[in-house]
Amino acid sequence: MSRAALLVLADGRFPAGGHAHSGGAEEAVKAGRITDAESLEAFCRGRLHTAGLVSAALAAAAAAGADPTQLDAAADARTPSPALRLAARKLGRQLMRAARATWPSGELDALAGKFPKGAHQPVVLGLAARAAGLEPVDAAYCAVYESVSGPASATVRLLSLDPFDATAVLARLAPELDRVADRALEAARRAVGEGVDVLPSASAPLLEIGAELHATWPVRLFAS
Structure with missing residues (x-):
């Protein structure tokens, strides 16, 4: 195993399509919920403890060997918004392309065949990590890093926020990323033996509502 593979997988320049998505930040900026570094931090913290926790648990469970088909169904059940489900599958499809080219894997090939329009991104992420020889x-x-780095990067473009301030937000959130990753890993380990129903289902209704509103915009900078 090369731990450096984690740097490749987590690199924002890895061609997984995340640069085209704001994680809900674009709608939040327009609605006035993100206006500066302080409100960006609050937004990212809320996203981390809800969507970030759920995604991390799904990804860790996939990397630990849980059934990816069941995990995909669990992801669907935890994503009420059709717009967010569509975005997750688009991101999953793009990540699948990048991962199969980088770390060829029979498990990735099988998942791609089962979900030709894309499996949920966290499930693909977990199998990509597994294919790269990484751990859950x-x-x-x-x-968890993706859950906050995407909105932070998008807000720099949306508000012309100082990138140093956006990076400082991520640094301040680092201890909470540790705690959420630990919770996700514990849930993933349980899911391997007890089934996917034990995975967290933390909800963020405002993110879901915002995603549906964002999907109706005729002009937008980000896909989600």
Whole structure:
């Protein structure tokens, strides 16, 4: 195993399509919920403890060997918004392309065949980590970091926020990323033996509502 593979997988320049998505930040900026670094931090913290936790648990469970088909169904059940389900599958499809080219894997090939329009991104992320020789904890960390780094990067573009301030937000959230990754890993380990129903289902209704509103916009900078 090369732990450096985690740097490749978590790198924002890895061609997994995340640069085209704001994680709900674009709608939040327009609604006035994100206006500066302080409100960005609050938004990212809320996203981390809800969508981030769920994604990290799904990714860690996939990396630990849980049934990816069941995990995909669990992801669907935990994503009420059709717009967010569509975005997750688009991201999953793009990540699948990148992962199969980088770390060829029979498990990735099988999942791609079963979900030709894309499996949920966290499930693909977990199998990609597994194919790269990484551990479930690595998949969890990758997912929690993505949950906050995407909105932070998008807000720099949306508000012309100082990138130093956005990076400082991520640094301040680092201890909470550790705690959420630990919770996700514990749930993933249980899911392997007890089934996917034990995975967290933390909800963020405002993110779901915002995603549906965002999907109706005729002009937008980000896909979600």
